[in-house]
Amino acid sequence: MGYFNLDDNMIVQVVAFVLTLGCWVIWILITLFADPATQPAAHIINGTANQGTWAIPMINDAAGFGSQAGVLGTILFNFGFVTTVPSWVNEKKPEVSVNKTVWMSTALCLVIFYVIGIPGAAAFKYYLAGPATNNCAYGIDTGDPGNCVQDLMELILGNDANGTALAPSAWADHPGSRRLMHLSVYLFPIVAILSSIPVFSIVIKYNCIENGFSKRFATLWGVIFPWVAAAPLLYQPGALATIINFSSLFFVSFTDFIVPWCLYIVMNQKEFKEHIKKLDPGIYEDAGIQEKEALVADDSEALLAANTDITEHFALPPSWNWNYKTKIYISGVLVIAMTGLSLGGTVLTIQQAGQLNWSCPSVSF
Secondary structure, rough: OOOOOOHHHHHHHHHHHHHHHHHHHHHHHHHHHHHHHOOOOOOOOOOOOOOOOOOOOOOOOOOOOOOOOHHHHHHHHHHHHHHHHHHHHHHOOOOOOHHHHHHHHHHHHHHHHHHHHHHHHHHOOOOEOOOOOOOHHHHHHHHHHHOOOOOOHHHHHOOOOOOOOOOOOHHHOOOOHHHHHHHHHHHHHHHHHHHHHHHHHHHHHHHHHOOOOHHHHHHHHHHHHHHHHHHHHHHOOHHHHHHHHHHHHHHHHHHHHHHHHHHHHHHHHHHHHHHHHHHHHHHOOOOOHHHHHHHEEOOHHHHHHOOOOOOOOOOOOOHOOOEEHHHHHHHHHHHHHHHHHHHHHHHHHHHHHOOOOOOOOOOOO
């Protein structure tokens, strides 16, 4: 799939999205059938006496398994689609709105994270391992962190120390529903991979070709090399998770959330200078420098009206009528905020990720 163009992958994207929706619906239903009160008596530590209830703390700081280190980088990693937007803009139909598409898809992602993540965490928090500690309340109770599960999919397939299914009995005890939830677990990684990884491979390939490399070299670097580099890490899932977390904090946050705003500031500064040159100096001959800058509004909407054959896309709607100076200041604040969050997440990760178990899984041939 990475060998073809973005528009050639559309049918796969549509099918994968429909199947993904089906998996999400199944997981939400499974969560609703759960009953935390029927889980074993939870380990009471740091006041986390709500293990048998639907209540969850806003920040999991429980001693022994609470951690935020592995969360921050993974969240950034999940929103790393920013680098694909320019290539998508070149492939989309002219009538498709960039702003509406990006805002609606991002908002939908947030809704899905909350709809699946919060009920899942509330229903199965006793068994779910902390992202940096690999331990959970059930692991502390049984004395074996290996009894914890890493995510909802592993929980659906897993059993406790006594061999009892961790999934709700209403699903696990019925052959039909058990097959359905197992199918959702095995199907989801496939559709998630088919709808995401090839897109990034294609974008890398596009960027290489755009910069003068041959299509063969671009395909080798963008499509084949990532798989070759990732293969050895599959046997160290703890190391792989840490690499994803660190690479997200260092690279994804920088390239996807800091660099674009910096480019936006540079572009606005350039347009502001060009705009000043076009103005009649006599209009502002009695005004001060600060007043001039405040009066200079973004005339992008007027430019589009005068050039109907030009398709231009705006990060901020021209109807807001913000001047260049306001845009630059707001962008600067966002750059500072994203840099601070990235640095803070990196520090937390360094402090807490040292507890991660990097042992290799048992592999037989």
